Amino acid sequence: MIPLSLSQIARAVDAELVAADAADLVVDGPVVIDSRLAGPGSLYVARIGEHADGHQFAPAAVANGAVAVLGLRPIEDVPTLVVPDVQDAFARLARFVVDQSPGLQIVGITGSSGKTSTKDLLAQVLTTQGPTVAPVGSFNSEVGVPLTVCRVAPDTRYLVAEMGADGVGHIAYLTTIAPPRIGIVLNVGTAHLAGFGSVEAIASTKSELVAALPAEGLAILNADDDRVRAMRAVTDARVLLVGTSADADLRASDVRLDDAGRAQFVVHGWAAEPVAVALRLAGAHHVGNALAVLAAARELRVPDEQALAAVQAAGPVSRWRMEIFDLPNGVRVVNDAYNANPDSMAAALRALAAMGSGRRTIAVLGQMLELGDISLAAHEQVGRLAGQLGIDVLVAVGPGAEPIGTEAQADGVSVRFVADVDAAHEQLRGMMEDGDVVLFKSSRDSGLRYLGDRIITEAGGVVPQ
Structure with missing residues (x-):
């Protein structure tokens, strides 16, 4: 974080400073919500969650080097910034960091799927030009966004803010913390439909990012999604369409996957002549992501040649998102089980078929x-x-996946119905052979990402830590 004295922070968030010398203590380390991650110069934010009160861990955070604690009440022998609402103060602190960084270029990214992969891709491109801060994993919530913003240092040039939502108004709130000049909307799907109630409510929420852009900003919209395309009506910013549609400003054609599932395509509108692009990322869905990243890079004045090279050189960063492992036993594992919705499930199955x-x-x-x-x-x-894709074998894990298996079986797929992850593990151990390609795909709480890791490590592969 940019160095700030406790007195500066207290003024910024309207806090009462208790048991601290405001003139002497400076926060210049990370802002953390986990006391175990505190280090010299840190600020520990004591949130009260569903299962624990963060104030209980304040002494441990200070013992690990934290300068002070942001909390609801004084804590004995702990320098504390006391506020009536920790989340509100946390958000105000992050916005203060932004306001103290006048040269910072902020890009906001949202969509029902693909946010994390796109922010990873954009961060890899922007890092070639200057210091860049992007979320760790999927830090895209009211907690994750301020955590990311508070990593901004004096020399940070770019901030990539991934913005997710569980309800209407959430993204509008996040844009007050990290106000973007460039906004990318990838798609509107059915992820979290139970919480929103309708796809129209999801679209309205995603459009909050576009509506927050300044007139001098840029909205990068998916031309292939009618609900995203319609968001041009809610912004005063310039609009640039990307996709495979004929009127896209950056248009992809000749999309295909190689035998490793990596996307290849031709981009029109990037140069005077069409340009061939070959990604290291698996899945055709990355084509739209790459177009959006190229558009943002050009807006941020990344030289065209360098942007194109960086997009093609970029690899997967965040765990369990189309991670590919070629194992010593000849089996290829594709672990894409961090999350799932109908669109991302279809993209993963198509990549599996191509591989x-x-x-x-x-x-x-x-x-x-x-x-x-x-x-x-x-x-x-x-x-x-x-x-339809000709998948050879489908293992439907758990009662919730039974409808997948039933329909696949009716279409000629060999289906194994198993009760849980452990049963799936036993099934796979007796099934996998040299040459197989095995995809793991589910929502995060279904647990298949860990099953994928287990299969990989048991075969002698190594998963990232």
Whole structure:
């Protein structure tokens, strides 16, 4: 974080400073919500969660080097910034950091799927030009965004802010913490439909990012999604369309996947002549992500040649998102089980089919959560797609995945129904052979990402820590 005295922070968040010398103590380390991550110069934010009161861990945070604690009440022998609302103060602190960084360029990214992969891709491009801060993993909430913003240092040039939402108004709130000049909207899907109630409510919420852009800003919209395209009506910023549609300003054609599932395409509108692009990232869905990143890079004055090279050189960063492991036993594992919705499930199955040319394909699929009333139909649709793509074997894990398996079986796929992750593990151990391509895909709480890691390590592979 930019160095700030406790007196500066107290004024910024309207805090009462208790048991601290405001003139002597300076926060110049990370802002943390986990006392175990505190270090010299840190500020520990004592949040009260569902299972624990962060104030209990304040002494441990200070013992680890934290300068002070941001909390609701004084803590004995602990320098404390006492506020009536910790979340509000945390957000105000992050905004203060932004306001103290006048040269900072902020890009906001939202969408029902692909946010994390796109922010990873954009961060890899921008890092070639200057110090860049981007979220760790999927830090895209009212907690994750201020945590990310507070990592901004005096020399930070770019901030990539991933913005997620569980309800209407959430993204508008996040834009008050990290006000973007460039906004990217990837898609509007059915993720978290149970919480929103309708796809229209999801679209309205995603459009909050576009509505927050200044007139001199840029909205980068997916031309292939009608709901995203319509967001041009809610912004005063310039609009640039990306996608495969004929009127896209940056348009992709000739999209295909190689035998490793990596996307290749031709981009129009980038140079005087069409340019061939080959990504290291697996899945056709990365084509739209890459176009959005190229558009943002150009707006931020990254030289075209360097932006194109960086996009093609970029690899996966965040865990469990189309991670590919070629194991010593000849099996290829694709671990894409951090999250799932109908769109991302379809993209993963298509990538599996592309990788499976001449090889047996095994899809290990779990339930897609938070889909509300469309859940049954969405799971059945995934099963039908598996059949249409010619997936050889499908392992349906848990009762929630049974509709996937039932539909796939009706379309000729060999299906194994298993009760849970442990049963799936036993099934796979007796099934996998040299040459197989095995996909793990489910919502995070279904647990398949850890099953994928288990299969990988048992075969002698190494997963990132």
